[in-house]
Amino acid sequence: MLKPKTIAQQSNLAKYSRSGEPQDLILSKPENVYQYRRLVFNVVLGILKQAYPIALKAIGHEKFSDLSNQFFKFYNCQSPQVWKLPLEFSNWFKAFSGKKDYPEYLSELLYFEWLEIQIHTQQNEDVSNFSVFNFNEQSNLKLNPYIFSILLGYPFHKTQKENWIQEKGQFPIIIYRDFNDHQVRFMAVSQFGFGIIGFIKSAEEINYKEFVEILKSQNPNIQFEILQNQVTTFLKELSQKGILFEIAN
Amino acid sequence: MIKGVGIGFRRDIADELIGMKNPVPNFIELAPENWIEMGGYWRAKLDEAAEIFSISSHGLSLSIGSPDPLDFDFLKKIKSFIKQYNIQIYSEHLSYSKCDNAHLYDLLPIPFTQDAVNHIVNRIKTVQDFLEMPLAIENVSYYTAVAAEMKEHEFISQIVEQSGCNLLLDVNNVFVNAFNHGYNAKDFINKLPLQKVSYIHMAGHEKIADNLIIDTHGQDIIPPVYELLQWVYPKLKKPPVLLERDFNFPQMDVLKTELNTLQSIIKNPN
Numbered sequence: 001m002l003k004p005k006t007i008a009q010q011s012n013l014a015k016y017s018r019s020g021e022p023q024d025l026i027l028s029k030p031e032n033v034y035q036y037r038r039l040v041f042n043v044v045l046g047i048l049k050q051a052y053p054i055a056l057k058a059i060g061h062e063k064f065s066d067l068s069n070q071f072f073k074f075y076n077c078q079s080p081q082v083w084k085l086p087l088e089f090s091n092w093f094k095a096f097s098g099k100k101d102y103p104e105y106l107s108e109l110l111y112f113e114w115l116e117i118q119i120h121t122q123q124n125e126d127v128s129n130f131s132v133f134n135f136n137e138q139s140n141l142k143l144n145p146y147i148f149s150i151l152l153g154y155p156f157h158k159t160q161k162e163n164w165i166q167e168k169g170q171f172p173i174i175i176y177r178d179f180n181d182h183q184v185r186f187m188a189v190s191q192f193g194f195g196i197i198g199f200i201k202s203a204e205e206i207n208y209k210e211f212v213e214i215l216k217s218q219n220p221n222i223q224f225e226i227l228q229n230q231v232t233t234f235l236k237e238l239s240q241k242g243i244l245f246e247i248a249n
Numbered sequence: 250m251i252k253g254v255g256i257g258f259r260r261d262i263a264d265e266l267i268g269m270k271n272p273v274p275n276f277i278e279l280a281p282e283n284w285i286e287m288g289g290y291w292r293a294k295l296d297e298a299a300e301i302f303s304i305s306s307h308g309l310s311l312s313i314g315s316p317d318p319l320d321f322d323f324l325k326k327i328k329s330f331i332k333q334y335n336i337q338i339y340s341e342h343l344s345y346s347k348c349d350n351a352h353l354y355d356l357l358p359i360p361f362t363q364d365a366v367n368h369i370v371n372r373i374k375t376v377q378d379f380l381e382m383p384l385a386i387e388n389v390s391y392y393t394a395v396a397a398e399m400k401e402h403e404f405i406s407q408i409v410e411q412s413g414c415n416l417l418l419d420v421n422n423v424f425v426n427a428f429n430h431g432y433n434a435k436d437f438i439n440k441l442p443l444q445k446v447s448y449i450h451m452a453g454h455e456k457i458a459d460n461l462i463i464d465t466h467g468q469d470i471i472p473p474v475y476e477l478l479q480w481v482y483p484k485l486k487k488p489p490v491l492l493e494r495d496f497n498f499p500q501m502d503v504l505k506t507e508l509n510t511l512q513s514i515i516k517n518p519n
Contacts, residue, residue: 080310182290
């Protein structure tokens with residue numbers, strides 16, 4: 001069992017490394033203890049800068065570094081895998097009391113940038129029974145499993161940061177990972193397309209025929225041929241981009 | 250069985266390593282934390298490498314010297330990963346990287362005290378039982394001792410001998426510590442339980458002041474560190490040797506030269 005003195009020394013070195021603030025430490029070379037603060041914080045700052053290049057550019061190095069410092073000092077990082085740290089940072093910022101000192105879009109921007117990492121690194125799933133979507137009436141519709149749809153409040157993907165607040169609105173986006181080259185891609189969609197993707201995603205099993213029937217019943221005021229044309233065009237685009245597949249029943 | 254000279258599998262040089270010829274590394278080493286639960290592009294690269302090379306693993310976050318409890322959820326993932334990739338060596342650092350329920354993502358020095366020895370011995374035994382394989386523990390570089398009550402070599406030796414674990418001898422760390430703390434590297438090595446050395450690390454470092462070297466893994470290995478390996482290797486049971494390079498990657502020719510030098514040393518140590 002560790003003695004209280006040993007635990008206290010370990011805890012104090014950890015506190016110092018997290019905050020840079022002097023602690024009660026018994027050191028053989030006190031002049032070198034700064035190296036621990038420097039090395040530890042550099043790892044954390046490096047990971048966060050790499051994960052959040054847009055946020056870094058938007059708020060500048062000094063503010064980003066200060067924010068990273070507050071995060072690391074006050075928040076207990078939980079994942080033993082450092083590449084998952086940016087998610088903890090994004091979640092921490094959502095509840096951060098000093099959020100008002102940062103741009104109003106930052107919370108959403110951090111989450112948006114994290115999503116790219118999440119989808120890029122998402123664990124592989126078995127897609128061996130997925131085939132190209134061919135509008136077979138009895139085949140089940142299947143979305144690419146590496147997909148996330150988000151309704152952004154700021155046009156991060158469309159304009160420069162100077163316009164983000166001014167052009168605040170609703171921007172439906174699909175983020176997905178290509179099966180073949182594993183790259184993450186973004187697709188801006190209409191509210192209608194966003195709804196369709198959400199619907200397919202939430203349906204455990206639905207074939208193309210059922211899908212069309214449900215759409216028809218949900219949109220009684222739209223002429224069926226027009227609706228079907230719109231849907232067909234959209235589904236074709238999803239299929240071509242590797243977002244929509246089918247599974248034989 | 251892992252033998253010969255290997256190299257750290259890092260993303261910056263993943264493609265070069267996968268296609269590497271003359272020399273071909275005998276194995277690759279990776280940090281399981283950086284690959285567990287990762288899919289997509291990097292999983293594909295890892296699988297590609299695993300088709301070619303045997304893999305050894307060198308952990309970062311076990312935090313064997315921590316006052317905090319062991320993380321069995323994490324160990325479970327390590328065990329499963331080791332099994333999935335048929336990994337024969339799992340090594341970790343004799344340090345701590347988690348404290349007060351917070352990960353620090355770097356290696357802090359453990360106080361060289363008897364209670365820390367006892368604490369770590371018990372934890373190593375627990376980890377080895379859980380993983381059903383021996384753990385190799387690495388002597389780490391440190392820039393100041395903290396509340397030390399014994400010498401570094403006594404601390405390491407007691408832990409290795411009492412826990413039954415193996416020793417990962419990081420030759421560069423010995424060199425760095427000998428310089429920073431003013432002791433003789435060979436005398437230090439002679440006091441370690443050399444019969445337990447199952448694995449060796451070789452790396453570069455950076456001298457940032459007249460009296461301070463930082464163990465960076467970002468520079469070439471310097472001649473005195475090669476000489477130390479050449480001196481110690483005949484005393485050992487031909488353990489595998491790993492070239493660690495974590496950033497500031499040079500042209501592959503430089504790494505190839507380092508691999509060749511290491512291979513030549515272990516084939517003809519004297």
